[in-house]
Amino acid sequence: MNVPYLDISTQTRLIRPALDQAIGDVLDSGSFVLGPHVTAFEHEFGSALGGIGAVACNSGTSALHLILKALGIGPGDEVVTVSMTFAATVAAVLYTGATPVVVDIDPDSWTMDPEQLRGAISAKTRAVIPVHLHGRIADMASICDIADAAGVPVIEDAAQAHLAHRGDQYAGSFGLAAAFSFYPGKNLGALGEGGAVVSRDAQLLKDVARLRDWGTDYKYDHQTLGFNYRMDGIQGAVLSVKLGFLSEWTHERVRKAIVYEDLRSKPGLSLPMLDTTGGHSYHVYSILVRDPERLGEELARLGISTGRHYPVPVHLQQAYRGAVQPIGDLRRTVEFARSCLSLPLYPELSDPQQEYVIKQLDHLLGAQ
Ligand SMILES: *Cc1c(COP(=O)(O)O)cnc(C)c1O
Numbered sequence: 001m002n003v004p005y006l007d008i009s010t011q012t013r014l015i016r017p018a019l020d021q022a023i024g025d026v027l028d029s030g031s032f033v034l035g036p037h038v039t040a041f042e043h044e045f046g047s048a049l050g051g052i053g054a055v056a057c058n059s060g061t062s063a064l065h066l067i068l069k070a071l072g073i074g075p076g077d078e079v080v081t082v083s084m085t086f087a088a089t090v091a092a093v094l095y096t097g098a099t100p101v102v103v104d105i106d107p108d109s110w111t112m113d114p115e116q117l118r119g120a121i122s123a124k125t126r127a128v129i130p131v132h133l134h135g136r137i138a139d140m141a142s143i144c145d146i147a148d149a150a151g152v153p154v155i156e157d158a159a160q161a162h163l164a165h166r167g168d169q170y171a172g173s174f175g176l177a178a179a180f181s182f183y184p185g186k187n188l189g190a191l192g193e194g195g196a197v198v199s200r201d202a203q204l205l206k207d208v209a210r211l212r213d214w215g216t217d218y219k220y221d222h223q224t225l226g227f228n229y230r231m232d233g234i235q236g237a238v239l240s241v242k243l244g245f246l247s248e249w250t251h252e253r254v255r256k257a258i259v260y261e262d263l264r265s266k267p268g269l270s271l272p273m274l275d276t277t278g279g280h281s282y283h284v285y286s287i288l289v290r291d292p293e294r295l296g297e298e299l300a301r302l303g304i305s306t307g308r309h310y311p312v313p314v315h316l317q318q319a320y321r322g323a324v325q326p327i328g329d330l331r332r333t334v335e336f337a338r339s340c341l342s343l344p345l346y347p348e349l350s351d352p353q354q355e356y357v358i359k360q361l362d363h364l365l366g367a368q
Contacts, residue, residue: 003344003353005305006185010348015241019191022237031233034213038236044243045180045196048163049170053205054198056231056239057212060159060181063195064092064129066229067155067177070207073098073126080120081129081157082112083313083326084333088181089131089157090314094323098126101325102315104332106139108273110286113332114142120327121150128154132161132171134272134309135187135253135281140166140174155179159195162187163250164281171281172198177208182239187253187283188246190235252347253282259354260285260343268365270339284309285345292341295364302360307342 012019026037038056046054057063073079075097081089083102093100103116112130121128128147130138140154147154154175158164161171162180172178182194197208210217215226257272257280264271270288272280286309289295296306313333315324343357 001353001356002303003305003349003357005307005342005344007346007348008184008189011346012191014348015245018241019238022241023234026233026237029233033232034230035233035236037233037240038231041231041236041240041243042196044240046198048243048246049172049198050168052170052173052198052200053202054196055205055209055212056194056196056236057229058195058231059193059229060157060179060183060186060195061088061092062212062227062229063179063181063197064089064155064157065095066208066211066227067179067197067204068092068096068098068127069211070204071127071153076124077126078122078124078325079127079129080117080125082131082133082333083315083324083330084110084133084310084336085131085157085314086159086310087314087317087320088159089129090320090324093129094320099124099325100323101125101327102330103327104330105133105336107332109136109139110134110272110336111136111138112143114139114146116327117143118146121146121152125150125152128152129157130154130175131157131159132164132281133284134286135160135162135164135283136272136275137161137164137166137171137174137279144174153177158198159183159186160283161281162283163246165279166277167279173200176201177204182235187250187281188239188242191238192232192235194231194235194239249347250281253345254278254280256345256349256354257282257285260345260358262358263287263361266362266365269361282345284342286340286342288336288339289341289365290339292339296341298364299357299360304357304360305344308340309342311337311340313337
């Protein structure tokens, strides 16, 4: 049996007529950059997150960069985040000239440890960026309390957390603003690059929208140095179609994550902490094992593809070492990076495919 790590072509095939229709509409409209399809998607996405404002842009990285720029963050400032994330979180801070200060993760949730955050805040701290790693919402109550007490805004990196929620509150609505990514492999993926900033702060969104489009409110009237970070019309139209399925797809991810719970009794591996609120979006389903490289290779020989998110923490990467200020030894981050292995989990993963993954894992772990 063959079990790919991701299967975007199956998802595309299943909704192909609706995608063709949406793309056709954009071709007819001639609105290829921003325009009515992008505006409609912004409204729909904001509504899906419980009624919040949204500004669409060309990637999750741009979304983070735009929020930081709109807050006026730059050289001499510090932004506290984590090292167990995709490099974009840290890169966006570096793009502004500010210094990323990275703290360790909590051993259970694998997201920012609030106590570590407390110790990292200095007079130079201008923002805190928790990452909802794998789609699990970070401890936002504690993080927001600590940041509020220091008078520092919280920016959520929600690139992996579309529709993740705590009670009736969605990821992206806990802090001052949040960044989402619509990279094709994300839970809500465009047919190319895409991202969005969401916030309840209308002025902040207005500033973000201006910076996204060359720093202008009116054509050729440049008030501030902006960027070309606009979303394509086709991506807006396609994302509107896919957003209609997102709740169902997220439900399927959660259902499959519960099936993986069968592995909890097996020796030699740790599973993600159970999210008893059911609000995890399971962008990634990562297990911790002693030798993930070897287990990944053995699974690959059996036709099962896996991933690693992420095998090298950002502060230890060649491009970031020196530019990033770590707080302490980031022991748990390093340990997590050494042990993590991501299993196939997506709405289109069939029950027989998942049973096969569990059976082979069971067998391999028993033999170790
Ligand atoms: C994907 C991702 C980003 C960047 O999004 P892009 O759309 O690829 O630029 C940022 N942060 C995290 C945690 C991500 O997973």
